[in-house]
Amino acid sequence: MLVVYPGSFDPITLGHIDIIKRISNKFDQVIILVANNENKKTVFSLDERLNLIKQSLKESGVRTKKNTEKSNIRIEKHSGLLVDFVKQEDCDFIIRGLRRASDFDIEYDMARLNKHISGVETLLVSADPKFTHIASSYVKEIAKYGGDISGLVPEIVAQSIKQKF
Ligand code: ADP
Numbered sequence: 001m002l003v004v005y006p007g008s009f010d011p012i013t014l015g016h017i018d019i020i021k022r023i024s025n026k027f028d029q030v031i032i033l034v035a036n037n038e039n040k041k042t043v044f045s046l047d048e049r050l051n052l053i054k055q056s057l058k059e060s061g062v063r064t065k066k067n068t069e070k071s072n073i074r075i076e077k078h079s080g081l082l083v084d085f086v087k088q089e090d091c092d093f094i095i096r097g098l099r100r101a102s103d104f105d106i107e108y109d110m111a112r113l114n115k116h117i118s119g120v121e122t123l124l125v126s127a128d129p130k131f132t133h134i135a136s137s138y139v140k141e142i143a144k145y146g147g148d149i150s151g152l153v154p155e156i157v158a159q160s161i162k163q164k165f
Contacts, residue, residue, distance in 0.1 A: 001092040003123070006033040006082050010042040011157045012053045013139060015131035017060050019097045020073065023125065024062070029072045031089065036079040043140055043164055046077055056154035083118035094122040099132040 003023060009016060009032075024030045032053060036046050044052065053075050057064050063071035078085045086094060094114065096107050104124070111122035134152050143149050143161040150158055 001027045002029040002031070002090065003027045003093045003095050004031045004033050004082075004086055004089070004091045005095045006035055006078075006085075008037070008040060008042060008136065009034050009049050009053055010044050010136050011049060011139070011153060011161065012056050013131075013134045013136055013153050013157070014151070015097065015099070015127055015134040017056060017062070017154065018128050018131050019095070019125055020057070021060075021062060023095055024073050027072075027092075029074070030095075031091065032073065032075045033082070033085060034075070034077045035082070036077055038079075044160070048160070050075055050077060052157055052160060055156045059154045059156055083114050083120050086120045087118060091120075094120060096122055096124055097127050098124045099127040099135075 005020060005023060007016065020030065020032060034046060034049050034053065042049070054064060057073070062073065065071050065074045082094065085091075094111075096111070098104055098107060107122070107124055111124065114120050114122060139149050139152050140161070142152075144165050146165075149161065153161070
């Protein structure tokens with residue numbers, strides 16, 4: 001089965017990486033899809049976010065298609081409706097992560113909407129308790145004021161954020 005794990009990944013965190021590791025062990029193929037949403041202001045550009053994902057996975061010992069043909073993980077970017085990408089690539093499921101009840105409210109609505117407009121199904125994967133407190137937005141806020149973000153993001157991301165702020 002082919003699944004797509006979409007997100008802003010601004011930037012990728014250890015929570016995202018945990019989900020990627022877990023789903024890539026369960027499904028034949030995984031596409032990590034970086035959203036190019038013009039309405040959402042991001043700290044990292046689309047290419048920076050893609051690069052950070054590539055380097056972070058390498059740092060975490062996760063192989064991607066670019067590194068080796070044996071990998072079942074691809075990293076792609078997309079503008080426009082997620083469901084259009086899902087149909088174009090013939091993905092079986094959209095994967096989203098759930099950290100807490102407030103995530104559920106949003107994700108459940110999105111899952112229902114995507115199902116309604118396209119028939120595409122979403123699987124919600126619960127975050128590992130070790131990572132439920134991690135969000136890209138918190139990481140950026142802490143980094144902006146010089147706080148310590150080690151243990152929240154891969155080392156390469158921590159270095160890149162320091163350069164940004
Ligand atoms: P978006 O802007 O689309 O929500 P994010 O990059 O913030 O993109 O998140 C992508 C997906 O990863 C979402 O389903 C989100 O709930 C999930 N996610 C974010 N942080 C974590 C975490 N710490 N553990 C597990 N899942 C997470």
